[in-house]
Amino acid sequence: MRCFIGIDLGSTTTKAVVMDENLQVLGRGITNSRSNYDTAAAVSKQEALIDTRLTLFRRGLDGIPSLAGQVDGIIADLERNFRHVQFVEQLDDLQQTCIGNIKGPRYVGREKAVVEALEEIFRRLQESSGALFVAGAKRKSDFFRDLAGADFMQVGETVARDAGLPFDLILNVYDKSIIEVENRPPAGDMEGKFLRALEKGAGGQGRAEMIIKPVQAALAIPLDETYVVGTGYGRVRLPFPKEHIRSEILCHGLGAHMMFPETRTILDIGGQDTKGIQVDGAGIVENFQMNDRCAAGCGRYLGYIADEMNMGLHELGPLAMKSTKAVRINSTCTVFAGAELRDRLALGEKREDILAGLHRSIILRAMSILSRAGGVKDQFTFTGGVAKNEAAVRELRKLIQENYGDRTINISPDSIYTGALGGATFAVRAVVN
Amino acid sequence: MSDVVKEKSMLMQKEMIARNYEAITSKHETGRKVSSTFVPGNLNELLMCFGIVNNLPEINAIQSGMRKVSGNYIQEAEKRGHSEDVCTYVKADIGQMSRGNIAPNGKPFPDPDVLLLSYTGCYTFMKWFELLREEYKCPTLMLHVPYQGDGHSTKTMRDYIVKQLKEVVIPGLEQVSGVKFDIDKLREFLRNSAKAEDDLVWCLEQGKIKPSPIDAYFGGVYYIGPIFTAFRGTTDAIEYYKALKAEVAERIRLKQGPTTPDGTPFNDQKYRLVVEGPPNWTNFREFWKMFYDEGAVVVASSYTKVGGLYDQGFRHDAENPLESLADYCLGCYTNLNLPSRVDLLTKYVEEYEADGLLTNSIKSCNSFSAGQLMMMKEVERRTGKPGAFVESDLVDPRYFSAANIKNRLESYFQMIEQKRRGSGKAA
Numbered sequence: 001m002r003c004f005i006g007i008d009l010g011s012t013t014t015k016a017v018v019m020d021e022n023l024q025v026l027g028r029g030i031t032n033s034r035s036n037y038d039t040a041a042a043v044s045k046q047e048a049l050i051d052t053r054l055t056l057f058r059r060g061l062d063g064i065p066s067l068a069g070q071v072d073g074i075i076a077d078l079e080r081n082f083r084h085v086q087f088v089e090q091l092d093d094l095q096q097t098c099i100g101n102i103k104g105p106r107y108v109g110r111e112k113a114v115v116e117a118l119e120e121i122f123r124r125l126q127e128s129s130g131a132l133f134v135a136g137a138k139r140k141s142d143f144f145r146d147l148a149g150a151d152f153m154q155v156g157e158t159v160a161r162d163a164g165l166p167f168d169l170i171l172n173v174y175d176k177s178i179i180e181v182e183n184r185p186p187a188g189d190m191e192g193k194f195l196r197a198l199e200k201g202a203g204g205q206g207r208a209e210m211i212i213k214p215v216q217a218a219l220a221i222p223l224d225e226t227y228v229v230g231t232g233y234g235r236v237r238l239p240f241p242k243e244h245i246r247s248e249i250l251c252h253g254l255g256a257h258m259m260f261p262e263t264r265t266i267l268d269i270g271g272q273d274t275k276g277i278q279v280d281g282a283g284i285v286e287n288f289q290m291n292d293r294c295a296a297g298c299g300r301y302l303g304y305i306a307d308e309m310n311m312g313l314h315e316l317g318p319l320a321m322k323s324t325k326a327v328r329i330n331s332t333c334t335v336f337a338g339a340e341l342r343d344r345l346a347l348g349e350k351r352e353d354i355l356a357g358l359h360r361s362i363i364l365r366a367m368s369i370l371s372r373a374g375g376v377k378d379q380f381t382f383t384g385g386v387a388k389n390e391a392a393v394r395e396l397r398k399l400i401q402e403n404y405g406d407r408t409i410n411i412s413p414d415s416i417y418t419g420a421l422g423g424a425t426f427a428v429r430a431v432v433n
Numbered sequence: 434m435s436d437v438v439k440e441k442s443m444l445m446q447k448e449m450i451a452r453n454y455e456a457i458t459s460k461h462e463t464g465r466k467v468s469s470t471f472v473p474g475n476l477n478e479l480l481m482c483f484g485i486v487n488n489l490p491e492i493n494a495i496q497s498g499m500r501k502v503s504g505n506y507i508q509e510a511e512k513r514g515h516s517e518d519v520c521t522y523v524k525a526d527i528g529q530m531s532r533g534n535i536a537p538n539g540k541p542f543p544d545p546d547v548l549l550l551s552y553t554g555c556y557t558f559m560k561w562f563e564l565l566r567e568e569y570k571c572p573t574l575m576l577h578v579p580y581q582g583d584g585h586s587t588k589t590m591r592d593y594i595v596k597q598l599k600e601v602v603i604p605g606l607e608q609v610s611g612v613k614f615d616i617d618k619l620r621e622f623l624r625n626s627a628k629a630e631d632d633l634v635w636c637l638e639q640g641k642i643k644p645s646p647i648d649a650y651f652g653g654v655y656y657i658g659p660i661f662t663a664f665r666g667t668t669d670a671i672e673y674y675k676a677l678k679a680e681v682a683e684r685i686r687l688k689q690g691p692t693t694p695d696g697t698p699f700n701d702q703k704y705r706l707v708v709e710g711p712p713n714w715t716n717f718r719e720f721w722k723m724f725y726d727e728g729a730v731v732v733a734s735s736y737t738k739v740g741g742l743y744d745q746g747f748r749h750d751a752e753n754p755l756e757s758l759a760d761y762c763l764g765c766y767t768n769l770n771l772p773s774r775v776d777l778l779t780k781y782v783e784e785y786e787a788d789g790l791l792t793n794s795i796k797s798c799n800s801f802s803a804g805q806l807m808m809m810k811e812v813e814r815r816t817g818k819p820g821a822f823v824e825s826d827l828v829d830p831r832y833f834s835a836a837n838i839k840n841r842l843e844s845y846f847q848m849i850e851q852k853r854r855g856s857g858k859a860a
Binding site for chain 1 (some may be wrong): 840843848
């Protein structure tokens, strides 16, 4: 089937959306940009194609009356099992890479011990990896680096100690290897992996037999990459001709229009950009403003704060929601805000209250960009990674109400894919229209 | 990058500028007096009456920006206590002075004999000359030009300037130079000015043609060079504008666009822009490339009017010499209020059939950048054409963020393209 793909190469994450020729979204994929846009583009595209397969499975299974009401569960099981197969494969790769990287004077005479320690670490990681992918498991991140890294640190320290080896010997080899593995997109053979995932169990023998045929049929559909459009900061790195590249302003405008056709104003807060965009009734950009010369108040600001507070990025919003008191953070400079944060902590302010203040200061910056772009019209759509943060959304709602009155505020759970969605729509238009 | 390809008029101008630097730096040998003055409100013809050589610190700062030495000068000035927010022309000049004050010809700049400050809307000029006066301890002559706050000049304003010329500026220059003022000499120079001005205006107005044979911003800064600096009133300037006019006429005949620094005629013009604000000088060529690579040509700009609004009808007038110097100063773009600037930019977008107004806002220019966003919105409202806003600096290389600027420019051009295809094509 003809597939139209939009890829949004952001500074933090790279997103891809696959669409069919009727502008229906088939799949979405995301990965960390890892300073290697080629890999990021390849991985996000592969992820979106994996998601496309899942959509095709769903379509195949939806037609089976005896599975009514069970399809969501089956697809979720299949995906988790597929992820586990993929994770195990990457762990294998990481193990081989680590062993290959045991080189240099520090290791002389200790090679065997280090290899044995690594083998033990990876044995334990393999063993415990199932738990990461059981139904309902909470993961701090979906990226291999984060998942494997966290466990490696924990297990590695114990194993190294028991083996009487300095942990930094192990860590050193890991640091070198994770970058190599991360920059190597997971091997192809998506179909084989799905079949293996299927074998891992999909709820009893009878059910497995019932679903295997439709799944195989869905796997047999060829996914042709008919047209790919790239956007985002890394777009010049994409191996596409110029007409396949669109500015992210246009892609975000069109993407937001596709999600919410009544949208007239869009706020996008990404890793290093804050954009205020006005579009007309057809999703055509009328005006835009971006942050100038300084990326304070963008997504990276939250990343920095999360690091400072030794928290995961996804944990910031929920904690800030617990705030009962507003703490003012005045600095618009990310680094200074870090200093303010430590100062407030020292003064005994609660973490949640400080975090609420930080979220407010981000949104205040965004409000100023929106006013420069011509204000907030109805309807208003908030996109980008920061739109997933409930504390940021809460502040935004408050400030829009105060400054512009009643506005319909749209936030899609898939808002992070807005740019890629716009790109995919451009891809369809380039061929179909 | 390859070497810049220059047209004949550009080489002519280069040679003229070199000659002027030679005249400045050889003042001890020739015995000529040197004045420092500014581009807006520049009284070159008057200085010529006294045989005084005209040195323009702004132009020196631009030169050091283009030669990539301004960054060091600015840091030097900051070391001496000038804040990060101060106009970078000033800091480049101050930094250059503290590093031996070497002119582009490699010889040291001599101290000026007089500072002639013609104040036309930029308050930084006054502070700049205070610093220079402190440094050089030489006479300062200030011509106070009233701001056109109400959007027009009056006879009182004109009389006030003429009175200052008669009572302060001319006697001051006589004293510095030891030369008696001769009004007939001034008339002769003003006649030269008007001739050159006619040809300049003709060239600028060819931006109305499609494809445009000129680039009124990146090319424009070359076109205005002689008239804005030490050559207005000279026969050199008349010759220069004749040559420029011939080049533009030839391009029209061949249906060619302006020549880019790569030496190729820029014919594939997809977007026609009006630009407000000065260019960035430290990355001038890179900045220009971002436009022509995407097919954007500038058909009119306000920067090419900071040294005089000749295209709006003003000419130096030999019949009313001092009055016309007064009118000239009053009418510089820097001396106009915001509504007049909006009127002018709107007129340009319409008359030059532009796709929109692009503003390059200058980080360190507080007096000129204020209100630019409002102006842009008003021009957008009146013309229905989209505007865009980019930010950089004059000669501080630290404030040129190529990735950001390119990103915004490309977004802007694609937005114009998308709008052109029409709202009919709903997603």
